[in-house]
Amino acid sequence: MLFLHLPKYNLKCQYKEIKIEELIKYADKVNIRFSTNTLFEYVKSIEPQIFDSEFRITVKKFLKLAQKYHKSLRKYTIIFQGEHFKGLSYAHLGIKVILRSSYGDKDDNEKCVEIIGYGCPEYSFSAFVDFTLEELQLKRFHETTDSIGKSIINRYDASIINPDILHLINPSIRAEHYDSALKLLISLVETKLKEKCLAAGRNEAQHKTGAELAVLAFNKQNGCLNPPWYIATEAHQGVQLMFQGFFMYLRNAFAHNVVVMREDKSSVFECISTCEFLLNIIEKSTIR
Numbered sequence: 001m002l003f004l005h006l007p008k009y010n011l012k013c014q015y016k017e018i019k020i021e022e023l024i025k026y027a028d029k030v031n032i033r034f035s036t037n038t039l040f041e042y043v044k045s046i047e048p049q050i051f052d053s054e055f056r057i058t059v060k061k062f063l064k065l066a067q068k069y070h071k072s073l074r075k076y077t078i079i080f081q082g083e084h085f086k087g088l089s090y091a092h093l094g095i096k097v098i099l100r101s102s103y104g105d106k107d108d109n110e111k112c113v114e115i116i117g118y119g120c121p122e123y124s125f126s127a128f129v130d131f132t133l134e135e136l137q138l139k140r141f142h143e144t145t146d147s148i149g150k151s152i153i154n155r156y157d158a159s160i161i162n163p164d165i166l167h168l169i170n171p172s173i174r175a176e177h178y179d180s181a182l183k184l185l186i187s188l189v190e191t192k193l194k195e196k197c198l199a200a201g202r203n204e205a206q207h208k209t210g211a212e213l214a215v216l217a218f219n220k221q222n223g224c225l226n227p228p229w230y231i232a233t234e235a236h237q238g239v240q241l242m243f244q245g246f247f248m249y250l251r252n253a254f255a256h257n258v259v260v261m262r263e264d265k266s267s268v269f270e271c272i273s274t275c276e277f278l279l280n281i282i283e284k285s286t287i288r
Helices: 020-034 059-068 122-136 141-159 163-174 178-199 203-207 210-218 235-254 268-284
Strands: 008-013 037-045 073-082 091-098 112-118
Touching: 008 122, 020 059, 020 073, 020 122, 059 073, 091 122, 112 122, 141 163, 141 268, 163 178, 163 268, 178 203, 178 210, 178 235, 178 268, 203 210, 210 235, 235 268
Parallel strands: none
Antiparallel strands: 008 112, 037 073, 073 091, 091 112
16 A cells, blocks of 8 residues: 555654554444454564564454563554545544564653554644544653753753853753764763872773772762762761662763663653762862
8 A cells, every 4th residue: 555645644652552452442432433444554563473564454354463472562553544535545544552672672762652643634644643642642842842951941041050061061961962962971080080080090980980989089088079068977888879870870870871761761860960969079079
């Protein structure tokens, strides 16, 4: 079936698990409301021996296969097909569900539910979108990302004052490339700590990274730096553990070259603020 000359519409939504029971009820309601036939197509999986790479199947067959092989199914498209619509041979409305990334279960970067339309006027697609959002309880990406993006920019502009941060990540933040910004910023924290240790005469810092660097800098017995405000008895150990945790949790995550924040951008500013705080500690630390 060719869609080359048909109008196309799509709307990406946040991923949510859609259960078989929900699909059955949804498909029934679409058939009643939009008077279409129902079929599934573009069924793909991680294990190609279970599903062919691409083919059409009936709803009944799909549901049986999906229940049996739900751990292998990677994505599917359900199409609601009208025989004749506005003079076109085919009109299509549907949803494409990506349950797993092509990179495996641990990467959620691709996961989404996409509402699609082919060969139908815009007002029909709009009505189908409203219907689908309500029936499947989906959320448009922009319902969260737009407001969060504005919040991040507003808080960033109002609060971040470190010139190194502003120079380094301003373009990425403005473009909403948050993972790129955080990766650069975390690397800056590591670089500044290494430079401080080298300035303290600890040449071995050149070959230390992450958590090891935190130990070299702030270890109570063998470290080379005194943190600011070290009033508490275990202040040195506390700062060491804080930097170790930061490197082990965030620095190591970004080192794997995957999308870390994924759909949830709600803590981006807090990560930036944490990096600024750690940079202040490094700057104010004194050499022993």
